Amino acid sequence: MYQNPTLHKDIDVLNGFNLATEDDCLVVYGSDENNDKGLAADRRVIYGPQFVTPSNQETVHVFDWSGLEGYASSFQVLKTNKIELWKIELPLKTLEGPIVNVNLAISYKIETIDKCLDIADPIAHIQAAIFCDANRGDISMSDVSRVAGNVSTYQTFDEAMRTCGFHVLKMHVTNVSWPQSLVEKHQKEKQESERQSKASARLQQEMDLTKLEFEKKRGEAEEQATLDKIQSQLDTEISEQSRHVLQASVENEVLLSQMRQDAKVAALKQENETRLEYLQGLHEMGVDLTKVLCAEVSSASSLFRVDSGKEQHVGIQSAAKSGKSNAVDQKVNDDWESG
Secondary structure (H helix, E strand, C coil): CCCCCCCCCCCCCCCCEEECCCCEEEEEECCCCCCCCCCHHHEEEEECCEEECCCCCCEECCEECCCCCCCCCEECEEECCCCEEEEEEEEEEECCCCEEEEEEEEEEEECCHHHHHHCCCHHHHHHHHHHHHHCCCCECHHHHHHHCCCHHHCHHHHHHHHHCCEEEEEEEEEEEECCHHHHHHHHHHHHHHHHHHHHHHHHHHHHHHHHHHHHHHHHHHHHHHHHHHHHHHHHHHHHHHHHHHHHHHHHHHHHHHHHHHHHHHHHHHHHHHHHHHHHHHHHHCCCCHHHHHHHHHHHHCCEEECCCCCEEECHHHHHHHHHHHHHHHHHHHHHHHHC
16 A cells, blocks of 8 residues: 555554454544543453454553563553463561562453453552452461462452452462571471480380380290199199109008908917817817917927027927827827827
């Protein structure tokens, strides 16, 4: 295209805007001279996808937001409903006093463009809110890693996001930087904790060894007690058996003694009966029993005891008496045969 003097008075080159997706939008203001620039009644929002060329009477809104990642400091095409990532380093004041630097990654999206337009720099407003929350000093150092990534921890920030038409989807902690003094203190505490852990482990090991030794000795003692008990039972059984054997032996001895006595009595009785039968036979044969008995008594008197304690038999008198007794016995036999 060129300016034809016969056709054109002048030619102006205007900027065109490519709204590639339905989430891309452009804010333009009309040429109504009765309305101040920026009023909602004179403002319209154009969404893509399309290529937009505003007219000479329209003014495109310029967004001048500070520190928004992914955007230039000034831009005209705004992306809505697109998930964006905002990274920020936050000096978090703790309940104990020291400040801990926390790196946050915040996922968000723009939901309402009208609210964004109501505030000239919503990012500055949101940053001021989150720094205000970080300066409250109501988070304990032991809870920093646990609660620093929760949206509920930053209530002022969450409210500012909604006021500006933003919606927080997710927040998480990417890094925590502790003050050097706290790091040194933590290292000392860690070293002390490790030392105590090692000492505790050694003590526990010694206690375990002592317990094992005690269990071993107790087992040996129980085993020895069991052996002693078994030995005692065996001794008792042996003693009882010995008592029974001794009692049986005594009873057998008494029985044998009784049997010997009975045998002697029986033998003596048999001898007496035999002697009585013998004397009765002599009496029946008419033998004088008095002479026979006297002869036996006289034969028995040939025995005497020497003072030395040794019993001796004198053969001369014995032989005489024996000869006389034999003579009597011979006479008894002769009388028996003649009778």
